[in-house]
Amino acid sequence: MVRxxxxxxxxxxxxxxxxxxKGVILGIAPDANIVDISxxxxxxxxxxxxxxxxxxAKYFPPGTVHIAVVDPGVGTKRRAIAIxxxxxxxxxxxxxxxxxxxxxxxxxxxxxxxVFEITNKILYRDADVSATFHGRDIFAPAGxxxxxxxxxxxVGGQIKDFVAxxxxxxxxxxxxxxxxxxFIDTFGNIITNIHSEIVDYRPGDVLDIWNERIxxxxxxxxxxxxxxxxxxxxxxYLEIAVNRGSAAQFFNKKQGDGLLIKx
Amino acid sequence: MVRxxxxxxxxxxxxxxxxxxKGVILGIAPDANIVDISxxxxxxxxxxxxxxxxxxAKYFPPGTVHIAVVDPGVGTKRRAIAIxxxxxxxxxxxxxxxxxxxxxxxxxxxxxxxVFEITNKILYRDADVSATFHGRDIFAPAGxxxxxxxxxxxVGGQIKDFVAxxxxxxxxxxxxxxxxxxFIDTFGNIITNIHSEIVDYRPGDVLDIWNERIxxxxxxxxxxxxxxxxxxxxxxYLEIAVNRGSAAQFFNKKQGDGLLIKx
Amino acid sequence: MVRxxxxxxxxxxxxxxxxxxKGVILGIAPDANIVDISxxxxxxxxxxxxxxxxxxAKYFPPGTVHIAVVDPGVGTKRRAIAIxxxxxxxxxxxxxxxxxxxxxxxxxxxxxxxVFEITNKILYRDADVSATFHGRDIFAPAGxxxxxxxxxxxVGGQIKDFVAxxxxxxxxxxxxxxxxxxFIDTFGNIITNIHSEIVDYRPGDVLDIWNERIxxxxxxxxxxxxxxxxxxxxxxYLEIAVNRGSAAQFFNKKQGDGLLIKx
Numbered sequence: 001m002v003r004x005x006x007x008x009x010x011x012x013x014x015x016x017x018x019x020x021x022k023g024v025i026l027g028i029a030p031d032a033n034i035v036d037i038s039x040x041x042x043x044x045x046x047x048x049x050x051x052x053x054x055x056x057a058k059y060f061p062p063g064t065v066h067i068a069v070v071d072p073g074v075g076t077k078r079r080a081i082a083i084x085x086x087x088x089x090x091x092x093x094x095x096x097x098x099x100x101x102x103x104x105x106x107x108x109x110x111x112x113x114x115v116f117e118i119t120n121k122i123l124y125r126d127a128d129v130s131a132t133f134h135g136r137d138i139f140a141p142a143g144x145x146x147x148x149x150x151x152x153x154x155v156g157g158q159i160k161d162f163v164a165x166x167x168x169x170x171x172x173x174x175x176x177x178x179x180x181x182x183f184i185d186t187f188g189n190i191i192t193n194i195h196s197e198i199v200d201y202r203p204g205d206v207l208d209i210w211n212e213r214i215x216x217x218x219x220x221x222x223x224x225x226x227x228x229x230x231x232x233x234x235x236x237y238l239e240i241a242v243n244r245g246s247a248a249q250f251f252n253k254k255q256g257d258g259l260l261i262k263x
Numbered sequence: 264m265v266r267x268x269x270x271x272x273x274x275x276x277x278x279x280x281x282x283x284x285k286g287v288i289l290g291i292a293p294d295a296n297i298v299d300i301s302x303x304x305x306x307x308x309x310x311x312x313x314x315x316x317x318x319x320a321k322y323f324p325p326g327t328v329h330i331a332v333v334d335p336g337v338g339t340k341r342r343a344i345a346i347x348x349x350x351x352x353x354x355x356x357x358x359x360x361x362x363x364x365x366x367x368x369x370x371x372x373x374x375x376x377x378v379f380e381i382t383n384k385i386l387y388r389d390a391d392v393s394a395t396f397h398g399r400d401i402f403a404p405a406g407x408x409x410x411x412x413x414x415x416x417x418v419g420g421q422i423k424d425f426v427a428x429x430x431x432x433x434x435x436x437x438x439x440x441x442x443x444x445x446f447i448d449t450f451g452n453i454i455t456n457i458h459s460e461i462v463d464y465r466p467g468d469v470l471d472i473w474n475e476r477i478x479x480x481x482x483x484x485x486x487x488x489x490x491x492x493x494x495x496x497x498x499x500y501l502e503i504a505v506n507r508g509s510a511a512q513f514f515n516k517k518q519g520d521g522l523l524i525k526x
Numbered sequence: 527m528v529r530x531x532x533x534x535x536x537x538x539x540x541x542x543x544x545x546x547x548k549g550v551i552l553g554i555a556p557d558a559n560i561v562d563i564s565x566x567x568x569x570x571x572x573x574x575x576x577x578x579x580x581x582x583a584k585y586f587p588p589g590t591v592h593i594a595v596v597d598p599g600v601g602t603k604r605r606a607i608a609i610x611x612x613x614x615x616x617x618x619x620x621x622x623x624x625x626x627x628x629x630x631x632x633x634x635x636x637x638x639x640x641v642f643e644i645t646n647k648i649l650y651r652d653a654d655v656s657a658t659f660h661g662r663d664i665f666a667p668a669g670x671x672x673x674x675x676x677x678x679x680x681v682g683g684q685i686k687d688f689v690a691x692x693x694x695x696x697x698x699x700x701x702x703x704x705x706x707x708x709f710i711d712t713f714g715n716i717i718t719n720i721h722s723e724i725v726d727y728r729p730g731d732v733l734d735i736w737n738e739r740i741x742x743x744x745x746x747x748x749x750x751x752x753x754x755x756x757x758x759x760x761x762x763y764l765e766i767a768v769n770r771g772s773a774a775q776f777f778n779k780k781q782g783d784g785l786l787i788k789x
Contacts, residue, residue: 323552
């Protein structure tokens with residue numbers, strides 16, 4: 001079987017730092033197809049990074065290695081980890097990054113997963129690892145080696161006490177749903193942690209959210225311009241949007257805020 | 264003949280959404296060389312997207328598939344289309360996206376073109392197409408399949424009543440030219456719809472634009488720092504610029520505004 | 527030996543213009559692996575571009591061709607150059623761009639280098655070179671040809687009077703070090719021109735910088751949240767940072783400003 005050799009990168013680095021990670025990867029795995037998921041995660045926002053990784057990873061081909069670095073604890077005692085996640089139909093993805101929860105929702109979106117601490121210095125860029133840029137000096141070379149077939153069992157010992165992270169559980173009551181905002185996208189669409197599985201609204205239903213009466217629709221363009229709407233977005237979560245506008249501005253809401261939907 | 268297998272992407276997605284499109288493409292066409300034209304089109308600005316696609320597409324190799332998504336009508340009845348455009352010397356490019364005019368100037372920049380409605384569900388990512396993200400669920404897989412050789416005639420029926428779009432026609436009078444602003448680039452250069460073919464100014468000519476006396480030059484660096492100038496830009500259109508500054512700020516102008524040039 | 531065929535791009539173009547450079551490159555070198563270092567250099571900021579190129583180039587594989595365009599003098603008499611730089615252990619990198627100093631620190635970061643003026647019109651995209659976009663019409667095709675094995679001696683004559691550029695020399699006194707700010711990164715970390723070689727502070731040492739008492743640490747996360755610290759960053763230069771904050775905002779400093787460190 002031909003390995004896909006796709007390596008994705010996600011970070012809060014903005015500019016400058018992703019390039020040296022790519023250089024290091026291509027030095028080890030010249031045929032790697034490197035895809036940026038994002039380097040615009042808000043600085044040190046592990047939760048936002050975890051959401052974007054979880055929202056994207058599962059669309060990549062089997063064998064993809066995902067390297068993610070949102071890492072406020074770099075240079076402290078936080079561990080470096082590598083994860084193998086496997087779906088029910090045996091699709092495997094790898095995740096490399098800091099042990100701060102960043103990788104966990106994405107690994108779970110694939111299926112069951114095992115976590116290994118990266119301690120094998122063969123994987124390091126060189127003996128002289130910087131204390132401030134493990135993306136370049138540990139995660140990039142480790143990911144490149146795994147992409148080339150290095151066995152994940154050999155990166156270091158398996159660990160069970162890795163740092164977990166989730167987006168909170170939305171709760172469904174008789175006449176309402178209570179949840180919170182996971183993420184606000186570039187359009188200003190508000191993505192909640194209310195999964196489509198617990199939503200049974202139908203197009204045309206009117207919802208009461210944040211003191212506004214909002215119509216539940218199947219897509220953005222079905223409300224009047226500038227009007228808010230609710231819908232199940234492409235991530236399978238309930239979203240609040242404004243047709244051709246920004247719901248985050250309209251409602252003045254931000255990541256982490258709660259919402260209560262009444263009908 | 265070896266196919267080039269280049270796939271370009273253009274959207275107003277900013278962050279997050281391009282990554283899953285790339286994952287879907289690489290799952291179908293692992294050897295595709297994916298190039299981002301831009302994901303920073305202003306939200307829902309079909310005209311700006313059409314300009315950037317038309318300004319870029321023709322520089323790519325024969326056989327390139329261009330997937331573009333600026334799509335305020337997603338989930339409504341707007342159609343999905345695929346276009347084959349062919350130049351006089353038989354260079355073929357493909358364009359995939361919504362039927363809202365976005366693809367038309369770029370297709371025309373290659374040569375004659377035929378438009379097909381995408382209705383063949385074989386091309387869809389899976390049976391369960393989202394109502395909000397056709398970029399991931401229809402355009403990306405359709406483009407990947409076409410890049411691998413899927414015949415465009417088989418995506419669906421040819422249509423003639425596609426939505427057209429152009430940048431307006433500049434008009435040349437005896438002593439003046441009247442046009443409008445198509446696009447403002449990152450530097451603040453004002454790109455007009457006045458094509459070099461109807462311009463016969465020479466370096467050193469002084470033009471009267473927006474109540475300023477502006478020298479026509481051959482390049483940006485030939486005026487004094489902070490001084491406005493006019494020139495034929497790299498898109499073959501007349502541009503208004505400010506050496507080491509932003510003409511859009513200097514003149515307080517935006518896309519769509521008109522201009523009248525007198526000599 | 528298999529050539530790596532990696533081509534990096536760096537510019538102040540923001541959007542739009544990098545895409546046509548990539549199209550031109552892929553038309554000449556279809557197998558090129560194009561990696562963006564950055565297109566977000568502040569407009570016409572040759573010094574910032576030179577720093578980012580010098581900070582990134584050396585991490586790429588042997589044979590990499592680096593095309594960089596921060597070019598306020600485009601269309602004037604400034605020359606186009608190609609550089610071959612070779613390290614002590616015979617690793618070769620190529621650099622293509624304007625003769626304004628942009629490429630020089632990066633070339634020096636590899637090792638000894640030779641500079642050639644690009645005058646061979648075989649390398650131009652076509653006879654009709656634009657006066658405003660040498661990135662697309664000269665640098666991209668020249669870089670693509672060199673990546674495919676075109677001998678650099680054939681681009682034009684070797685020159686010795688190229689424009690030089692450096693980041694200034696920090697000076698070490700008995701009880702202090704005087705330097706200046708080279709670059710401020712996305713996090714707001716202040717990167718100085720004080721190289722680790724002239725620094726002998728130890729973690730825990732307290733420094734006096736800009737009227738603040740700052741602890742020297744080994745990594746960002748070792749100070750309290752919101753507290754400033756000094757450290758040797760991943761570029762091997764002394765940095766001033768704020769844990770989970772922006773040092774540039776904290777100290778209200780910008781590129782070019784000086785600093786005096788006392789103990």
